[in-house]
Amino acid sequence: MSNIAKTFNELRSSGRKGFIPFVTAGDPDLPTSLSIILKLAELGADVIELGVPFSDPMADGPTIQRSSQRSLEGGTTLQDVLDLAKNFRSRSTVPLVLFSYLNPVLRFGVERFGQEVQKAGIDGVLFTDVIEDEAAALSKSFAEYEIDLISLIAPTTTDERLGTICATARGFIYAVSRAGVTGAQASTSDAAEALVDRSRKFTDLPIAVGFGISTSEQISDVWRYADAAIVGSAIVAAIEKQPQNAVAAVDSFVRTLLPPFANGGLET
Amino acid sequence: MNYEPNEQGYWGEYGGRFVPETLVAPLDELTTGYLAIRDDPDFQAEFHDLLINYVGRPSPLYFAKRLTETLGGAKIYLKREDLNHTGAHKINNCIGQILLARRMGKKRIIAETGAGQHGVATATVCALFGLECVVYMGTEDMRRQELNVFRMRLLGAEVRGVDSGSRTLKDAINEALRDWVTNVDTTYYLLGSALGPHPYPLMVRDFQSVIGREAREQILEKEERLPDVLVACVGGGSNSIGLFHPFLNDNVRMIGVEAGGRSSELGEHAARFMDGGSVGVLQGTKSYLLQNDDGQIALTHSVSAGLDYASIGPEHAFLHDADRVEYVSCSDTEALAGFKTLSETEGIIPALESSHAVAHAIKIAPDLGKDSIMIVNLSGRGDKDINTIMEIGSN
Numbered sequence: 001m002s003n004i005a006k007t008f009n010e011l012r013s014s015g016r017k018g019f020i021p022f023v024t025a026g027d028p029d030l031p032t033s034l035s036i037i038l039k040l041a042e043l044g045a046d047v048i049e050l051g052v053p054f055s056d057p058m059a060d061g062p063t064i065q066r067s068s069q070r071s072l073e074g075g076t077t078l079q080d081v082l083d084l085a086k087n088f089r090s091r092s093t094v095p096l097v098l099f100s101y102l103n104p105v106l107r108f109g110v111e112r113f114g115q116e117v118q119k120a121g122i123d124g125v126l127f128t129d130v131i132e133d134e135a136a137a138l139s140k141s142f143a144e145y146e147i148d149l150i151s152l153i154a155p156t157t158t159d160e161r162l163g164t165i166c167a168t169a170r171g172f173i174y175a176v177s178r179a180g181v182t183g184a185q186a187s188t189s190d191a192a193e194a195l196v197d198r199s200r201k202f203t204d205l206p207i208a209v210g211f212g213i214s215t216s217e218q219i220s221d222v223w224r225y226a227d228a229a230i231v232g233s234a235i236v237a238a239i240e241k242q243p244q245n246a247v248a249a250v251d252s253f254v255r256t257l258l259p260p261f262a263n264g265g266l267e268t
Numbered sequence: 269m270n271y272e273p274n275e276q277g278y279w280g281e282y283g284g285r286f287v288p289e290t291l292v293a294p295l296d297e298l299t300t301g302y303l304a305i306r307d308d309p310d311f312q313a314e315f316h317d318l319l320i321n322y323v324g325r326p327s328p329l330y331f332a333k334r335l336t337e338t339l340g341g342a343k344i345y346l347k348r349e350d351l352n353h354t355g356a357h358k359i360n361n362c363i364g365q366i367l368l369a370r371r372m373g374k375k376r377i378i379a380e381t382g383a384g385q386h387g388v389a390t391a392t393v394c395a396l397f398g399l400e401c402v403v404y405m406g407t408e409d410m411r412r413q414e415l416n417v418f419r420m421r422l423l424g425a426e427v428r429g430v431d432s433g434s435r436t437l438k439d440a441i442n443e444a445l446r447d448w449v450t451n452v453d454t455t456y457y458l459l460g461s462a463l464g465p466h467p468y469p470l471m472v473r474d475f476q477s478v479i480g481r482e483a484r485e486q487i488l489e490k491e492e493r494l495p496d497v498l499v500a501c502v503g504g505g506s507n508s509i510g511l512f513h514p515f516l517n518d519n520v521r522m523i524g525v526e527a528g529g530r531s532s533e534l535g536e537h538a539a540r541f542m543d544g545g546s547v548g549v550l551q552g553t554k555s556y557l558l559q560n561d562d563g564q565i566a567l568t569h570s571v572s573a574g575l576d577y578a579s580i581g582p583e584h585a586f587l588h589d590a591d592r593v594e595y596v597s598c599s600d601t602e603a604l605a606g607f608k609t610l611s612e613t614e615g616i617i618p619a620l621e622s623s624h625a626v627a628h629a630i631k632i633a634p635d636l637g638k639d640s641i642m643i644v645n646l647s648g649r650g651d652k653d654i655n656t657i658m659e660i661g662s663n
Contacts (some may be wrong), residue, residue, distance in 0.1 A: 055564040056438065056550060058445045059288040065432060077562045102286060103548045107563030129286045129549065133276065156293040156452060179290050180450040 002148050003095045003123040004171040007046055008206040008227060018046035018228030019219070020208055021235050021254065022099060024067040025050050025084055026076030028243035034087055035247045036239070041094040043254050046228060047172075047208075048088075049126070052081050052100035059128045061183030063233040067240065078104045078113075082120045089121030097124040097150060097171075110138060114145040124148035124171045132165045139168060150174055153199060155191035166203035173199060175226065177211040183233045185212035193225045216257045231257065271516050271583070277466020279586035285465040286549045287445075294452045299467045301372050306474065311367065318363045319478060322396070323353045325360075327479075329486035329643070334613045335630075342497065342636035344629055345490075346616070346646045347483050347511065354392050356385040356619065356648030357479060357507045358460055364475035365458045366393040374456035376400045380444040382409055382437030382503065383574035383621060384416025385648055386460030391425035401425040404443040408435035409573045416652050434567045437503075437577045441551050461504025462581035465552030469581050476510025483643055484514050491641055497521045497632075500645035501624040502595065503538070503574050505581035507647035512593060521594070524584065525628045527570030528597035534558060538568040539597040540580045541588055550578065555585040571600035571656065572620035574648075602627040604660065607650065619648035620656065 001009075011018050021040045025033050037048050053071035057064060078100075085096055098117065105113050105127075117125060125147055130138065132151065139149045148171030153162060156179060166173065177192035178185070192209050199207055209222045210230030222229040235250060242249040277283045285295060305311035319325040328348045336344045349357035369377060377399050381387030387403040394401035403420055407429040410417050420427050433439040441464070448457040462472045487495050498515060500508035502524040512522050529537030534544040540556040548557045550565055557579040558566040570576040587593040598606070603620060606627030611617045618626055622645070629644045636642065650657075 055433065056442055058442045058551065059449065061446070069432075072564060101549075103550060103557075103559065103565070104563035106548055107546075107559060107561070128288060129552075131285060131287065131289055131292055133292075134284060134286060152289045154288070154290040154292075156290050158293060161292065176288075176290060179452050181446045 002146065002171060004047060004148055007095050008172060011046060011227070017223040018206070018208065019044065019257070020047045020049060020210070020228050020230040021045050022049035022051060022230060022232030023235055023239065024053055024064060024071050025081040026053060026071030026074055027067045027236070027239060028070060028246055029074050030076065030080055030084055032246050034084055036250050037088050038091060039247050039251055040254065041092040043251070045094055047095045047097055049097045049099045049230065049232070050081065050085060052078055052098060052104055054101040054104060057101065059181055061181040061233060063184070063237050063240065064182050067236045078108050082116050085122050086120040095123040096121070097126055098122055099126050099128070102127050102130050110141055114141050114147060117147050118145040122147065124150045126150035126152065126174060132161065132168070152176055153195060155179060155195050157195070159198060162199055162202050166199060166205070169203060169205055172206040172208050172228070173203065174230070175199065175207050175209045177209050177213070180211065182211055184214035184237065192222070196226045219257055269517060271513065273466070273470055277470060279583050280589065282555050282582035282585040283466060283469060284554050285552060286554065287465050287552050288449055290449050290452065291465070294448070295465055295467070297372070301368055302467050302471050305368060305371065314367055315364055319360065323359050323363065324351065325478065326482040326486070327351050329483055329490065331490070332614050335610065338613055339630060339633040341633040341638060342640040342642040343638070344633060345487065345495070345641065345643045347479060347643055349479060349507065349645060349647045350616070350618065350622070350649035354385070354389045355651065356389070357476060357510060358386040358389040359392065360478055360510070361460065361472050361475040361506060362386070362389040362393045362458060365471070366397060369456035369458065370397060372456065374454065376402070376451065376455045377458050378402045378404070378444050378447050378455055379458045379460060380404045380437065380440035381460065382440065382576060383572065383619070384409065384413040384420070384652060385574065387425070387427070388416050388419050388423070390458050390460070391420040391423035394425060395423045402447065403427050404430050404440040404447070406430050406435035406437060406439045409437065409440070412656050413573055413652055414655060436568070436573065438551070438565065445551065461506040462509045462583060463504045463551065463553055463579065469553065469583055472506050473509045473513055473583060476506050477513045479507065479510040479645065480512060480514035483511060487641065487643065494518050494520055495641040495643045497523065497636070497640065497642040498645070499523045499525065499625045499629050499642060501525045501575060501621050501647060502580060502584060503527070503577050503621060505584045507645050509581060509583055511643070511645045516592065522592070523628060524593050524595045525624045526595060526597040527572060527575035527624060528599040528602070529569040530600055534560070535567045536569050537597065538570045538576050538578070540578070541595040542597060553579070553582050555579050555582045556588070571603060572624065574619070574621040575624060596628060598624045598627040606630055607657070616646070617650035618646055619650050620653045622647045623650070
């Protein structure tokens with residue numbers, strides 16, 4: 001059983017829901033990134049999503065765009081991100097999912113990437129711009145390296161596609177809460193709940209909801225109907241505000257998300 | 269040979285759909301909508317009526333006598349897309365797509381633009397049909413194509429400046445995609461070149477193929493034979509694929525001219541088939557692109573905003589690998605010389621994009637026999653570039 005599956009099984013059997021933070025690797029710099037994700041693990045993250053910076057992040061809103069740009073300006077490469085993951089893995093068992101656009105991985109070489117991801121102890125990979133139709137080849141070579149290729153679903157995904165996507169999905173399913181790019185929103189849409197409900201017909205895999213989640217109220221709401229809540233841009237924004245003091249900034253922001261953890265959520 | 273993509277929108281290994289999941293349903297809807305009108309006589313009649321009565325087609329195939337005599341080689345014909353309404357070939361595709369958007373019941377139109385020609389053409393067809401129009405444009409391009417920004421606003425469009433990356437076409441496309449993914453229910457993305465996810469490369473090529481179909485008929489009428497060489501500039505690749513496509517199964521040599529920019533160093537040009545270009549995925553499609561060793565998209569440079577793009581339409585990538593089309597590049601300096609020569613010998617001021625094609629024609633025509641025939645696609649007129657030319661002249 002994969003590390004991700006194990007984590008969600010444990011959550012389920014203890015009646016808890018998951019918290020999945022996202023940060024861009026190399027923002028504000030690589031050593032600080034390592035401290036940030038170690039802090040997130042310490043705070044009780046169930047899975048950590050690590051963003052690979054890309055020059056043209058078309059699915060991301062301004063916050064993650066700027067974060068990617070800062071990371072690239074600092075010279076972060078895909079190899080650096082893999083090394084960062086490896087460092088993290090030597091100190092923590094929390095599952096790691098790489099979040100990337102396809103091109104840097106194509107350039108790196110899909111086979112080589114698979115090997116390196118496995119070596120680094122990364123548990124899953126998610127591509128923003130690879131849909132199920134294009135994923136077959138990747139999925140095959142990643143399965144060989146025991147890496148879960150995480151599938152995305154969206155409110156616009158038809159039932160027919162949900163069936164196909166869920167049939168081959170591994171690890172957990174990432175449900176995009178609304179049509180749009182990444183970024184904090186005042187409220188989560190009803191679309192997310194409807195999407196999760198529709199997907200349950202097709203899969204028993206855990207479903208995590210992301211895009212636009214930035215408060216403890218929103219997390220509590222997602223936890224009503226889904227298995228985990230993903231928080232990205234809001235954490236990245238905290239880093240952006242205090243790059244010199246990023247670990248503390250993340251610490252204090254994530255603690256504002258903590259009340260729901262206390263309500264039968266995460267125990268740290 | 270068959271030059272159609274497969275059902276997933278692949279020409280060989282190029283094309284496809286590399287998009288966020290949210291866009292799959294709208295792209296499916298678009299594909300279904302497009303395939304339904306592709307061979308529909310009512311749609312085609314409406315499309316062609318507008319091309320004739322609104323755009324002013326067919327565009328002339330003009331024998332450039334003085335240019336030909338000056339160069340002393342091949343007979344040079346110019347396909348005068350610059351004489352279309354709005355001043356470039358871009359309007360052909362916009363007419364086709366706006367009719368499709370109307371049939372799909374979309375009320376809000378978004379577009380990206382580089383040189384501003386596609387933005388102007390989109391703003392124009394939106395005015396024609398009373399639809400809301402938002403155009404994304406890099407702020408660097410807004411600066412160098414100020415006149416077109418003003419034209420779009422006059423036509424009632426909202427122009428949104430994009431400040432990320434190199435602030436050019438690529439960044440405008442990213443922003444348009446972000447808008448589309450956010451407003452999928454109401455919005456039609458009117459993409460302006462033969463790129464992006466399936467079905468855009470196919471659809472744009474089909475709508476632009478009117479250029480090649482006309483040129484073929486016109487040259488047969490004038491010369492009673494097919495041409496020897498076709499020359500067109502290639503940014504995303506819509507004017508060139510439009511000219512080339514109807515000739516692909518003929519024994520006709522075809523040359524696509526990329527922007528050689530200031531030098532062959534990565535970042536200083538926009539020639540995807542030069543060293544530094546390699547296969548990758550950008551903005552929904554798999555093709556050749558300019559990238560660094562870590563798979564980050566490279567900055568590009570060209571004196572012409574319309575050619576200043578890091579990737580190229582997937583059908584071109586296929587035609588390149590199949591050795592069906594030759595791809596070369598012309599530098600900024602050569603393009604500017606072509607601009608000047610055509611202006612002075614024929615009284616035709618070409619767009620800086622088209623000047624790349626003119627420049628290459630000037631380069632090779634003297635070595636071709638006087639019996640040979642060349643068609644150069646004059647994809648747009650140069651009025652929009654006067655400021656750039658003045659700036660360069662004063663430096």
